[in-house]
Amino acid sequence: MEKSISIRNKRASHEYFLVQEITAGIQLTGTEIKSIRDGTASIADGYCTFTGTELFVRNMHIAEYSLGTHYNHEPKRDRKLLLTKRELKKLAIKVKERGFTIIPVLLFINENGLAKLTIALARGKHAYDKRETLKQKDHMREMERGA
Numbered sequence: 001m002e003k004s005i006s007i008r009n010k011r012a013s014h015e016y017f018l019v020q021e022i023t024a025g026i027q028l029t030g031t032e033i034k035s036i037r038d039g040t041a042s043i044a045d046g047y048c049t050f051t052g053t054e055l056f057v058r059n060m061h062i063a064e065y066s067l068g069t070h071y072n073h074e075p076k077r078d079r080k081l082l083l084t085k086r087e088l089k090k091l092a093i094k095v096k097e098r099g100f101t102i103i104p105v106l107l108f109i110n111e112n113g114l115a116k117l118t119i120a121l122a123r124g125k126h127a128y129d130k131r132e133t134l135k136q137k138d139h140m141r142e143m144e145r146g147a
Helices: 028-040 085-096 125-147
Strands: 005-006 015-027 047-051 054-058 079-082 099-109 115-124
Touching: 015 085, 015 099, 028 099, 054 085, 085 099, 085 115
Parallel strands: none
Antiparallel strands: 005 099, 015 079, 015 115, 047 054, 047 099, 054 079, 099 115
């Protein structure tokens, strides 16, 4: 019985309007995947950038593997995302528009044992948008209690 790994970026929906979500593979080393399976990763500060035509996730923290030797990985290195050329081209066009960014939303291990990262094309929220979102959540919670 294998436990399911699902690491969520809780700040993403508070800080951004999530426009479109895409699931991508990640190019990892051996100790990185072992650390993710232990659940010692964080995507809260992560963001995605283009280097040439390739998409990389930056600031994603994967803790060093406890049983790793001198072959252990660097915790905050840039990791390449594996997407098709068509998906990369669409994202590149959208990111060049003003106000759009790509952020990681969910890091999980699929049924085949591969690490996948759900990224979202996002637009930043203003302070008044954040307050409005909180009001809507509180209102929905009150409606649930009343029913």
